[in-house]
Amino acid sequence: MTENKENQPIYSRLAVIGAGLIGSSLARAARETGAVSYVSICDLDPDVRAEAARLDLGDVRETVEAACRDADLVVLAVPVGAIGAAARACAPVMKSGAVLSDVGSVKGEMAQEMMQAADTRIHVIPGHPIAGTEKSGPAAGFATLFKGRWCILTPLEEQGEGYDAEVARLKSFWERLGSTVELMDTKRHDLVLSITSHLPHLIAYNIVATAEDMEQVTQGEVVKFSAGGFRDFTRIAASDPTMWRDIFMHNKEAVLETLGRFSEDLAVLQRAIRWSDGDALHDLFTRARSIRRSVIEAGQDVDVPDFGRVTKPGDDQD
């Protein structure tokens, strides 16, 4: 294998389907790192296509079929609820030996849909870069989004000859973009992400809604005094509603299981408050503190107060 050599493209032609935050970042990153020689990009929304053209994200095509016909790698960067339809549009026109992948936050159901859409001429390798921001749309993307982040690939089982080599090639593609790649089975992916990503978003959406309902009572005070902690949750809750609706609809089992554990734990905490069990509260808060250190040590967050925002005077309202 020589694909991993510096400066040499890993794929000749990349097609990105969906030009939102992730798709547009992928198009930029693949070109800027030289991971591919050519990028075609398509989005069902004409306004998004126009913006993708204006931003020069690649060769913008009117149809999914036109975008992926000659591609060596097709990446579906659409909400998980649209992955099945996108795969069914792409797979029949893709050339033999090409790779079909995605960036969806749910892998079990999505891998099934992609597999059913594809015949044995092409290689289906589901993927999920653990990267993103609360912003949406083509202009929100940037080439370094995947740098220093993890990317999970969930290869299918019992695939034909050459499949493992294609997995290795897709791995080196993501590594070129700056990611560290982990292989995992789809079920495990969906469980891990239910706690590291899906539940946090659900909770954030929920607390913001609770606060909004109390807003009538407190006349704007919720927003005014949000620096007490609440504002952190509003960031996550600003993420794309369609994307998140789809995630919860398609990772139902793992999310409900994880949510069940969360609610049990919350009931215990509620009881400790009601009965003034200070030791129980202190023990739990101390345990929680230690996991922050692990996150910092693993390089998964910055170790500056308030994510660095209060110490940057220009960002403040003064």
Added chain:
Amino acid sequence: MTENKENQPIYSRLAVIGAGLIGSSLARAARETGAVSYVSICDLDPDVRAEAARLDLGDVRETVEAACRDADLVVLAVPVGAIGAAARACAPVMKSGAVLSDVGSVKGEMAQEMMQAADTRIHVIPGHPIAGTEKSGPAAGFATLFKGRWCILTPLEEQGEGYDAEVARLKSFWERLGSTVELMDTKRHDLVLSITSHLPHLIAYNIVATAEDMEQVTQGEVVKFSAGGFRDFTRIAASDPTMWRDIFMHNKEAVLETLGRFSEDLAVLQRAIRWSDGDALHDLFTRARSIRRSVIEAGQDVDVPDFGRVTKPGDDQD
């Protein structure tokens, strides 16, 4: 009143009791802005006192009594569970006409305790700057912590002559430090903060604990893939355990009420996921998104993706 004039000290002598994040920031800010001429500071912990001296936060005193004997303004910057004891130590030795305030995140019970500790010679004006980071200790403080933030004062009712003027003076003190001051009654304060600060922290502690319990199942993956949203919660959950234990023990009523609303809302969301009610999910997520805009517009958070952390290459793990 002339206290509000630029460059002129608002109080001659400030005593800060407790040299943690808030106390040390207050000492720095009061001196750097010229809001006071002199700062004495005390902490019950000898190690913290030694560090306060090393950091030159003010005249470090061995005892609370020595720190506040000559002060015009005494601010208790201790965990809310320690406010009563601190007030009882300070009040008897304070000079007539001096002001006793605090920075506690709970005001109802704390105002009662301060009032009971003080006689009519001194003015009790409870306060709460809505500012802080997840860091603790004297070295974590900085002079601009209160800049661009709100500070709530909860003046007592039925006070003697001169009280209103002292409230106005304390207001101008916080304004000199860069804060905007809001007056509020204690009950309303405790309800507003239960949703903007106390519940977010409780939820963050809880989800981190839930994840930690799942950690055995997922072998470090929770930490590894925390950039999917979870890491935001770990920051808040890194806050001081003693401080937060005390807050939940002393704002029990409002926290349990707000938590009850949160749990009801979460049950509705859980049901929508179980029954695949995509429209309900999408509607709620869209509503939540709009409150983020209000927070940004109110100047209570930065409007950069991921709080600015991913776009600062130096902070990343590359």
